Amino acid sequence: MLAKPKIIVLDDDPTGSQTVHSCLLLLRWDVDTLCVGLQDSSPIFFILTNTRALPTAEADAVTREVCRNLKTAIAQVGLQDYLVVSRSDSTLRGHYPVETDAIAAELGPFDAHFLVPAFFEGGRLTRDSIHYLLIDGVETPVEQTEFAQDSVFGYHHSYLPDYVAEKTQGRISADQVERFLLSDIRQGSRDRLLQLTGNVCVAVDGETQADLDRFAADLLATAAQGKKFLFRSAASILTALANLPPQPVPAADMATYRRSHQPGIVLVGSHVKKTTQQLAPLLAEPGVVGIEVEVARLQADSESAYPQLLQQAIAAVAAAYEQGKTAVIYTSRQELTFADTQTRLAFGGQVSALLMDILRGCPADISFLISKGGITSNDTLSQGLALRTARLLGQILPGVSIVRTPADHPQWPELPVVLFPGNVGEATALATVYHRLSQNETP
Known part of the structure; x- marks a missing residue:
């Protein structure tokens, strides 16, 4: 059986732990506190950066500070196997690509960064690379919701490759975004995951938790072969990566x-x-x-x-x-x-x-x-x-x-x-x- 990597989550507000349990939330990120998280028995822990409340430059600075301290803490505890997740909003609001760029600069290089905004408990799913919100039972493209009009983090696209092109101001064009569709995920993705290089941006579908469970199993197997991945996600992929038993108290x-x-x-x-x-x-x-x-x-x-x-x-x-x-x-x-x-x-x-x-x-x-x-x-x-x-x-x-x-x-x-x-x-x-x-x- 493969050893499970420690899942390190930089959470831009404190609600990203909404699908897991029994783990630590860290409110500070000095090296000693990070060592506490890295050595905790849970396979996952969260660093609450609150960057969604900060201007862009401050969000970048905080993310880099966390990553530099993490590098030191990881070396101190001798951790070999870990995954880094930039957890953000399932309605696509947040400092993307600022935070993933900062993490890649400080903790990279990565072979890919995955956009996984599906959050099933909140009625958010992704199909054919289009991200939807369930509103009164109706699948609504996120660009048609109030969240797309956000005065700080507004956007114009539900189709994730176009969203990436918009947010990166064309640095990553829509046709450069790799798309992992439901059919790809359900038939298995390991061979394709092994081919990813150069921190390529990957948009990931997810219609049910079973989709992300399957995808996570392939990701973990591929990471065990030496691939290094970064995630920009909502909470549901964390459920799959951590693979925890039911919570102690219902x-x-x-x-x-x-x-x-x-x-x-x-x-x-x-x-x-x-x-x-x-x-x-x-x-x-x-x-x-x-x-x-x-x-x-x-x-x-x-x-x-x-x-x-x-x-x-x-x-x-x-x-x-x-x-x-x-x-x-x-x-x-x-x-x-x-x-x-x-x-x-x-x-x-x-x-x-x-x-x-x-x-x-x-x-x-x-x-x-x-x-x-x-x-x-x-x-x-x-x-x-x-x-x-x-x-x-x-x-x-x-x-x-x-x-x-x-x-x-x-x-x-x-x-x-x-x-x-x-x-x-x-x-x-x-x-x-x-x-x-x-x-x-x-x-």
């Missing part, structure tokens, strides 16, 4: 992890349409109190608005807690406009800082925390909870992870924390997670 029983019978906290930063749809059923629950943070006031006058909004929110949380109710802290839902991308990202950072200050002002004996939105979840772990590492327990819903803080955490030891992506789940999904943690049943 999703419906996650209330066993709650710390007490006290209320929890829900923090909602994501402003995508799906999050707004999910917020309404949660706010209708009798056990919750909604606390809206009017972020437009920050845009108008941040200096005076910031302390006022912080004080009001913390007081409202305390009042809800006194009533035995879970506070749902959410940013106002209107879409704000900005002069440029840089300004928008900077404002997002300010909003997140405010949410983290509110979180730090929450009671110490909350029984659980739900964080909605990728960037919000990253900041919750790295800033609000100030974690170095967290252990992934598994998924509380398909595509929605739950982690636990260490026993020695100074404010919230052994706190279960849900990392809920902004663009995942049905309308009642947020309410379902609340129910599963608060009383071990679904609405």
Whole structure:
């Protein structure tokens, strides 16, 4: 039997671990912390870089810093066999090709980099190199969705070779992209994988998990023969590469992890349409109190608005807690406009800082925390909870992870924390997670 390589995932927000369990999430990437991840018993670990929240130059710099430290850590622990994954959004938003270029420059050369955006738990699949989202049961090319209109990471193509040409500004033309179609994957790809050289870009289909399981088996066999591969992917290929058994505690029983019978906290930063749809059923629950943070006031006058909004929110949380109710802290839902991308990202950072200050002002004996939105979840772990590492327990819903803080955490030891992506789940999904943690049943 072949030795399994260690799977090293650079995750541009903390939700990419949404199909695996029992592994470490690293919030820092100094050499000592990376050695902890490399030596952990799980076959996979995640380095949460949060680069999707950063401007391009900073994303490049962070990725290179992680890779340089990884090179040192890999040498220190004497690791021979590993795979590197740049995990990003299944709706094609993110710093591509900046991050894969940086990884290739620091840890290469690679024979190929694979684009594998399929994420089945979230209703994303790729067929004939066209990437689709299931919207109300309808397969919709991603270029026709709100995600393609993203003001930072927008794009015009669902056909992956054209997407690559667009994002690389023609450096990689569409006809240079190798295509692994469903028929190729299902009949076996080893011979073709062995022929790949020169960090060629490869677009990979996937309609079911079985497709990626088959493809991963071929990839691992080929890598064992000396081929060196890099991945730009969503989460489903990670399931296949790690090949883990079922998670220890089933999703419906996650209330066993709650710390007490006290209320929890829900923090909602994501402003995508799906999050707004999910917020309404949660706010209708009798056990919750909604606390809206009017972020437009920050845009108008941040200096005076910031302390006022912080004080009001913390007081409202305390009042809800006194009533035995879970506070749902959410940013106002209107879409704000900005002069440029840089300004928008900077404002997002300010909003997140405010949410983290509110979180730090929450009671110490909350029984659980739900964080909605990728960037919000990253900041919750790295800033609000100030974690170095967290252990992934598994998924509380398909595509929605739950982690636990260490026993020695100074404010919230052994706190279960849900990392809920902004663009995942049905309308009642947020309410379902609340129910599963608060009383071990679904609405």
